[in-house]
C-alpha cells in the first residue's frame with residue numbers, strides 16, 4: 037500500500053466541475069486541470085464511455101475467486117462498522133467488482149458487485165486508477181467521468197499478493213462528496229481493510245508444508261502429544277513418539293493419505309476456515325457504482341475498522357485451516373471422510389494403547405486437504421476423570437495436570453484395574469514408583485512387597501514367584517523397582533512364573549538406558565504388552581508450579597509456605613531435569629534448607645546449575661561432559677567456586693575461564 041494525496045479543496049472542486057463541463061462539451065478543459073486527469077477523461081471518450089451511463093455493464097464474476105475468499109472474512113468484519121455513510125467495494129485485478137456493501141443510508145451504496153469498473157467501461161474512477169498506478173488513489177465528484185458519480189468521493193487502496201508484482205485488486209471506500217476536504221476521510225478505513233486482506237493473502241501464500249507445520253505447532257503449544265501427517269512425511273512430537281507404536285503411526289499415515297485422496301473439501305473451503313466457507317458475492321446485481329447521486333453534504337467520518345485488528349500473519353483467527361471441515365467418527369471408520377463438514381475431528385481408537393484415542397483433524401489449504409494433525413488424548417469413556425484438572429488427585433500424593441502426565445496416568449489406571457502385570461517405564465525420578473504405589477493402593481489389595489533390584493537382595497523375587505506359582509492366594513502384589521538391574525536368577529524365576537500364570541499382581545518399574553542381556557530383554561518384551569511410559573519432567577514443565585507446592589515441606593506453624601518468583605520459575609522451566617521430579621524435589625529441599633530470606637524464592641537462590649541458561653551453542657560431547665561436571669561440582673559445594681575448582685583439580689582462574697566459555701559466568 038502506498039499513499040498519494042491530491043484531493044481538491046472545494047474551490048478546486050468548483051473549478052473542476054466547470055472544467056469537466058467544458059471538456060464534455062467538446063472544448064479543452066483548461067489550464068487548471070491536472071494533465072493526468074485530463075488524460076483520463078480523454079481515454080474515457082476514446083473508449084466511448086457514455087457520460088450518462090445509468091449503470092456499469094455487468095461482467096461474469098470469477099467463480100472461485102481466491103481474492104474474494106481471502107478478503108471475505110476481513111470485509112465481513114469491516115462492513116458492519118462503516119455506518120450508513122460509507123460503501124465498501126472489492127475489485128479484482130481486472131477491475132471487476134467482486135463484493136460490495138454499506139453506504140445505504142446516504143445513497144452512497146456501491147451496489148456494484150458483478151459489475152465492470154474498468155476505465156473502458158466507466159471511465160476515470162479510483163479503483164481503476166489504483167490498479168494502474170499501484171498506489172492509493174482518490175477520485176472526487178467531478179473528477180469522475182460519469183455523471184453518476186459526481187456527488188461521491190472514492191478512495192482505493194491496491195491489494196498486493198505477497199509474491200505478485202502487481203496489485204491483485206483494490207479495496208475501495210465510497211463516501212458522499214464533502215466540500216472543502218483535503219484527503220479522503222475514509223483513507224484510513226481503506227488502508228486498514230487492505231492491510232487485513234493482504235495479511236490473509238500472505239497467510240494463504242504459505243506453502244502447504246508450512247500450513248501443516250503451523251497446525252502441528254498450534255497443537256504442540258497446548259502441550260498435546262501430536263503428529264502431523266501428509267501421507268509422505270511425518271512430524272512427531274516426542275510425547276506422541278512414545279505413546280504411539282510404529283504400526284499405529286503407519287495406520288494414521290494411511291488414514292491421512294485417504295483423507296487427502298477422498299476429501300471433497302471444495303475450492304470454496306480455501307483455508308479461510310468457517311468464515312470463508314460460504315463466500316459468494318452478495319448485494320444487488322445492479323445499481324450505481326460508487327454511490328448514487330443523492331449523497332449528504334456532510335463528509336463521512338473516518339472510522340476505525342475492525343479489520344485493523346484482524347491481521348495476524350498466521351491468518352490464525354480467520355484462516356485456521358484445520359478443523360474447518362473435519363469428519364465424523366463414521367468417516368474415520370469407513371476410511372472415507374464422511375461428515376466432512378461437521379467440524380468435529382475424527383476419533384480413531386488405538387488398539388495398541390488401550391484407553392487412548394487419536395483425534396485426526398484435517399488440515400485444509402487452498403481448498404484441498406493437505407494432511408492431518410493427529411492428537412493423542414484419553415478415550416472419551418474415561419477422559420472425564422483424566423482431563424479434569426487435578427482429576428487424578430485421587431491417586432494420593434501425585435501431582436500433575438499436563439496432557440502427557442494425564443494421558444500416562446489414565447492409561448496406567450486403566451491397566452492397573454486388573455491384578456495383572458504392569459510395567460512403568462521412564463527416565464530416573466519421573467515418578468514410576470510413586471505411581472505404582474498409588475495404583476496398588478487404589479486397587480485396595482494387601483500392601484505390596486517392595487523389592488528394589490538395584491539393591492540385589494537375593495531370593496526375594498524367586499520367593500515371591502514360588503508363592504504365586506503355588507497358588508498362595510494371600511501373597512501380596514510385588515512392586516519391583518529397577519527391573520533393568522534384575523539378576524539372572526530373578527529374571528528366570530519371573531519368566532517361568534509369567535509363562536505359567538500370565539496374570540500375576542506385579543508392578544515393575546524400568547529405567548531404560550543400561551544394556552540388557554537376552555533374558556532380561558525377553559522379560560521386558562513380555563511385560564511391554566501392558567506397559568506405560570511416563571513423560572520426563574522437561575516435557576511437562578507446566579506441572580512444575582504444582583509440583584513445587586506439592587514437594588515443599590509443610591511450613592512450621594506461623595511460617596508462610598514457600599513461594600517462587602516468576603524469574604525463578606522460569607529458570608526451573610528451562611532446566612532439562614535429567615533427574616526429573618526426584619531432582620526437583622531435591623532442589624526444593626535444598627533451597628528451603630538454605631534460605632534465610634523471606635518472600636518468594638528468587639532466581640539467585642537456585643543452585644548454580646539451574647541459574648545458568650542452557651548452552652547457547654552446540655557443545656561437543658567432551659564439552660557437555662565438562663560443563664556438567666562443573667555444574668555438579670558447584671552444586672555439591674554450595675556454589676563455592678574455590679572449593680568446586682579444588683574438587684575438579686583445576687585452578688580458580690581456569691574455572692572462571694571455563695564458566696565464561698560456557699556462558700555460565702552471568703548466573
Ligand SMILES: Nc1ncnc2c1ncn2[C@@H]1O[C@H](COP(=O)(O)OP(=O)(O)OP(=O)(O)O)[C@@H](O)[C@H]1O
Nearest residue numbers: 433434435463464465466467468469470547617618
Ligand atoms: N507426579 C508426582 N507428584 C508428586 N510427587 C512426585 C510425582 N512424581 C514423582 N514424585 C516424587 O518424586 C520422587 C521420585 O519419584 P519416584 O521414586 O517415584 O521416581 P522413579 O521414577 O521411581 O525413580 P527411579 O527411576 O529412580 O526409580 C519421589 O519423592 C516422588 O514422591
